[in-house]
Amino acid sequence: MTGPVRALLYRTATETGLCWSELRSLTRASFNFDGDTATVTIKAEDAKNGLDDVLPLRPELAGDLKTHMALFLPAAKAFPRMRSKGAKMLRVDLEAAGVP
Numbered sequence: 712m713t714g715p716v717r718a719l720l721y722r723t724a725t726e727t728g729l730c731w732s733e734l735r736s737l738t739r740a741s742f743n744f745d746g747d748t749a750t751v752t753i754k755a756e757d758a759k760n761g762l763d764d765v766l767p768l769r770p771e772l773a774g775d776l777k778t779h780m781a782l783f784l785p786a787a788k789a790f791p792r793m794r795s796k797g798a799k800m801l802r803v804d805l806e807a808a809g810v811p
Contacts, residue, residue: 716790719776726769731797732757733753733759736757737751738787739785739786740786741789744776752766
């Protein structure tokens with residue numbers, strides 16, 4: 712995963728509060744960029760709480776996600792090549808950034 716895509720993944724995580732497994736489940740079809748407020752939908756089977764949920768996205772994040780996924784097919788993963796262990800990826804990135 713490239714640095715800019717990783718940064719977008721981390722922004723999406725912090726701005727939505729989604730857990731790692733929920734982020735891994737997202738596809739292009741999970742996002743709705745039409746209308747006044749862009750949203751991301753988490754299906755019940757992928758949600759930590761077992762319930763469907765539709766979350767609003769801030770305009771800046773929505774614009775960046777829309778650009779990122781502009782050529783993705785609906786079933787394509789929003790963040791291809793995500794590791795199954797998010798904490799390990801985050802530790803590597805924090806170390807590389809000089810953050811203890």
